[in-house]
Amino acid sequence: MSISESYPPAFRRVISDGDPLATVEEVEPVLVQDEDIQIPVIDLERLDKDILREACKEWGIFRLVNHGVPLALTSRLQEISGLLLSLPFETKRELFATVKSPLSYFWGTPALNPSGDALKRGSQASNVHMLEGFNVPLSKLPTFISCDDDHNPKLESFRVLIEEYGRHITRIAVSLFEDIAQTLNLELSGNRRSEYLSESTGLIRVYRYPWRSDKAAGEALGMEVHTDSSVISILKEDETGGLEIMKGEEWFCVKPVANTLIVNLGDMMQAISDDEYKSVTHRVKKKNRETERHSVCYFVFPKRDCGIKSSNYKPFTYSEFEAQVQADVQSLGTKIGLPRFSPNSPFFN
Template sequence: MESSDPPFRSFYKKLFDNHLINGPSSKCNENEALNEAKECEFELPLIDLSRLNQDGFESEDCKREIAKAAQEWGFFQVINHGVSSDVLEKMRCEQVKAFKKPFQEKVNGLREFDFLTRNYRWGTPSATCLSQLAWLEAFHVPLTEISTMGGVTSFSTTIKQYAKIVSNLAEKLAEILAEKLGQNPGFFKEKCVPSMCYIRMSRYPLCPDSPQVFGLMPHTDSDFLTVLHQDHVGGLQLLRNGKWIAVNPKQGTLIVMIGDIFQAWSNDVYKSVEHRVVTNKHFERYSIAYFLCPSYETVIESCGGCSAYRRFSFGEFREQVQEDVKRFGHKVGLPRFIL
């Protein structure tokens, strides 16, 4: 029976051989050290969004908690977010069904998931050493492709339902965070267009080389914010005060992460935090993330006080990230745009 897993070992044989013969390269020493750092247990802020529908005081208190978590953590969890457990479970089932197709079928054409094939990614083509390799496969699907998906299948029905709810949630949270900065909350509705916002469905296969290889190497997100649902396996970690903190799965919760663009737009009030996914030898992991992104033409200009960053467009930011990844094997990000 043809395997559903990407051929990580054979395709990246040179990276594995170099690691075995020469050990980690100088470029990767920092990531190797991060991978060996002791993981700590810590509880992320947990916010009940049902309070936004209550009286004025309770609603405002909830908004303050959201802003505080974005400022102090850059990561927080939400419950009563509007995505039912039924939709989350259906979404996972549809993910599993798509990812369990043979690898060559995912690359060359999935019959009932044909639109996914052109959005399929796996591994890290730019990796220059083993710790830059991402042991995952993913489908990156723009909202426009989801909304225009033809046919009525369990997959199309489920992902359309999920995308509608989670995109509204992301926009709502972004508007609250803008409001707490005294900025125009309508900015996101105007600038974050469906062709740029997307859903990424990810699968992290069993990894016999764990912990030498990451599921996702340490990075920050390049968007305004990310809304993530992870399954019961776990593996997501964030860096706080020099220590890695496991973001343990909690049933029914969604995780919200501040991205680079929001940090720049807020003039460092809100924090884009480095995070990673560690691999697992015994269990595969599934997650689904929604990324709230502006159009390429959108100019990011820090609000309030003396700006820490120069003005730049989102297109310019993305181009710089791609250039750095190609050149160095990893993203540099916001430091490129500091005044």
């Protein structure tokens, strides 16, 4: 089987021919820098709250070292998820449509509904985003019913690995949130902490960004410019690179570093902090044509009925925020996010 057969049909035209009907057009709002940028480094074993406060306030993103996730686990997870993503496209669609599990397969857009299915994007959206992946809600993994060995035994291996990885990454998210709350002097009871950061909402998305032939024009935009809707997002990527962040009015590349994690703050953390901390604007542009890019990202959110109050936004619950994001994606083709709730924004509802 040719590797291109594992990609969705819309990807194959871009990969082989650079079909302009399937490529992504993007207007650059700011200068694009080719240089790498050194983001702050946080040592989880010897956490310095002053460094953490500055990273959250000035950057909204940092690199985590000494995080305690075994290298053997992340290597094996990348191997097994890579094998699953390399299955023929129709096989993946059939496997995740028929197996009795909470896992779902998506492609062509990073915008998903709560069930993990790709949202239908508005007419103003770009045609294709060069990525595909699996969506895994961690709290629902115990309901997973593995398929017969004759069907695909790797799916059960994937479940075991992602469950173990989820335990590690959830531990990290809870610990970091508590440390960040202390830097904000937020006095959180146990109940309030679990409302702002609800472990039950944690989900993992495994992404694959395809290679492209030399005939395909332009760079592959795998993930459009956006902020995460989460409280905290934690990324484990391979050595290919492609993550870019906006710092000031310019774009910079975040170079991969082995055995580290990338942590970025999402919209909910920005709102909780009353805009003292920032939800970092980022995207993925894969410049290396000859290799695929693989990454694993964990997202965690408030409880759906958790009320978010801030002097800069009208009061809202996370479910209201999520519904507004989905409505904007489906009608406008893109996420608006927090400006929808800011009286000082032209997007205010």
